[in-house]
Amino acid sequence: MRIHTETLTLQTKTSEALYDITAMLQSCVKQSNIKMGQLSIFIPHTTAAVTVNENTDPDVAKDMTMSLQKNIPDDPAFRHLEGNAHAHVKASVIGPSLTLHIQDARLLLGTWQGVFFCEFDGPRHRKIHVQAWGT
Amino acid sequence: MRIHTETLTLQTKTSEALYDITAMLQSCVKQSNIKMGQLSIFIPHTTAAVTVNENTDPDVAKDMTMSLQKNIPDDPAFRHLEGNAHAHVKASVIGPSLTLHIQDARLLLGTWQGVFFCEFDGPRHRKIHVQAWGT
Amino acid sequence: MRIHTETLTLQTKTSEALYDITAMLQSCVKQSNIKMGQLSIFIPHTTAAVTVNENTDPDVAKDMTMSLQKNIPDDPAFRHLEGNAHAHVKASVIGPSLTLHIQDARLLLGTWQGVFFCEFDGPRHRKIHVQAWGT
Numbered sequence: 107m108r109i110h111t112e113t114l115t116l117q118t119k120t121s122e123a124l125y126d127i128t129a130m131l132q133s134c135v136k137q138s139n140i141k142m143g144q145l146s147i148f149i150p151h152t153t154a155a156v157t158v159n160e161n162t163d164p165d166v167a168k169d170m171t172m173s174l175q176k177n178i179p180d181d182p183a184f185r186h187l188e189g190n191a192h193a194h195v196k197a198s199v200i201g202p203s204l205t206l207h208i209q210d211a212r213l214l215l216g217t218w219q220g221v222f223f224c225e226f227d228g229p230r231h232r233k234i235h236v237q238a239w240g241t
Numbered sequence: 242m243r244i245h246t247e248t249l250t251l252q253t254k255t256s257e258a259l260y261d262i263t264a265m266l267q268s269c270v271k272q273s274n275i276k277m278g279q280l281s282i283f284i285p286h287t288t289a290a291v292t293v294n295e296n297t298d299p300d301v302a303k304d305m306t307m308s309l310q311k312n313i314p315d316d317p318a319f320r321h322l323e324g325n326a327h328a329h330v331k332a333s334v335i336g337p338s339l340t341l342h343i344q345d346a347r348l349l350l351g352t353w354q355g356v357f358f359c360e361f362d363g364p365r366h367r368k369i370h371v372q373a374w375g376t
Numbered sequence: 377m378r379i380h381t382e383t384l385t386l387q388t389k390t391s392e393a394l395y396d397i398t399a400m401l402q403s404c405v406k407q408s409n410i411k412m413g414q415l416s417i418f419i420p421h422t423t424a425a426v427t428v429n430e431n432t433d434p435d436v437a438k439d440m441t442m443s444l445q446k447n448i449p450d451d452p453a454f455r456h457l458e459g460n461a462h463a464h465v466k467a468s469v470i471g472p473s474l475t476l477h478i479q480d481a482r483l484l485l486g487t488w489q490g491v492f493f494c495e496f497d498g499p500r501h502r503k504i505h506v507q508a509w510g511t
Contacts, residue, residue, distance in 0.1 A: 150486030351420030
């Protein structure tokens with residue numbers, strides 16, 4: 107059993123958008139030399155998250171951002187004074203951690219799936235902690 | 242340390258519903274012969290998810306579907322042209338991965354808990370990737 | 377590879393609130409003597425959840441509770457008769473499981489991050505299953 111850790115970085119460009127990080131993660135798996143096991147992703151930020159969704163039609167990621175904005179708008183009732191309370195809520199609704207499976211030395215993803223870093227309060231310089239383990 | 246992988250299949254019957262997969266997962270744990278460790282579930286679809294909730298009163302699962310429909314309706318503002326953008330958003334809100342604990346050769350669940358496959362754009366033939374590992 | 381399990385307990389005080397459990401979890405990591413690996417948290421309840429968010433300004437946790445209440449109110453259309461259907465939905469939206477990384481014998485968290493137990497139907501006596509594993 108081997109553990110391989112990496113910290114990826116990402117410069118986000120706008121206040122809210124999803125970034126496809128699938129290729130970066132497949133690289134980590136290759137680097138790790140792990141054939142069978144898991145890849146755990148952890149986002150060390152409180153206004154960003156990680157998810158899996160369709161990466162063929164880029165409109166899916168845009169619809170997600172729009173839907174979250176409609177449900178969790180910048181509400182004057184929020185008490186957190188930095189103006190980004192909505193981003194903190196979105197971060198917990200989507201979630202900071204994700205566990206993927208590694209099989210045959212690659213991430214086991216569905217045909218239409220990609221992994222997305224979700225920026226809810228950018229632009230910022232972001233980190234993504236990755237831990238691959240297995241045999 | 243042993244890793245046991247399986248891909249379960251499920252034929253969903255309607256557009257949106259939750260399916261109790263607890264018994265299928267307990268079978269995987271039994272098959273794996275693992276006494277102590279974890280069971281990782283990954284859904285390789287972009288309009289479905291996995292969660293844990295009450296499986297005693299079937300109304301809980303129905304309330305969940307209804308509540309998600311109210312919050313994330315089929316909005317004409319969605320740009321994804323297949324008419325299932327709402328299902329993509331729900332999939333990320335509930336999430337594609339879940340990690341459960343195995344103890345004494347069984348899933349460690351609370352008294353009222355069951356594991357549910359969440360269909361948001363059925364009926365479809367679905368897969369559930371399962372990885373049990375431990376000692 | 378070592379696996380260390382613990383069940384933490386928590387008495388919640390009100391119907392809905394977030395509780396910072398970061399210090400309790402760091403203690404588990406210390407107890408486990410694991411230097412590198414993962415900490416998996418599982419909540420064995422159907423009206424509670426676990427998340428990561430900012431623990432510097434306590435208003436962030438209050439804003440989260442308020443935002444979830446606005447989006448998922450106690451709706452008369454809910455069929456579950458116990459009056460806590462909203463809490464079941466919130467539990468699945470935030471999620472029952474969380475995987476954190478252990479590095480240098482501590483939880484690898486961002487500067488502003490803390491781990492929160494989310495009570496949605498208290499006050500109750502709650503359990504938190506924790507599994508640390510690694511080397």
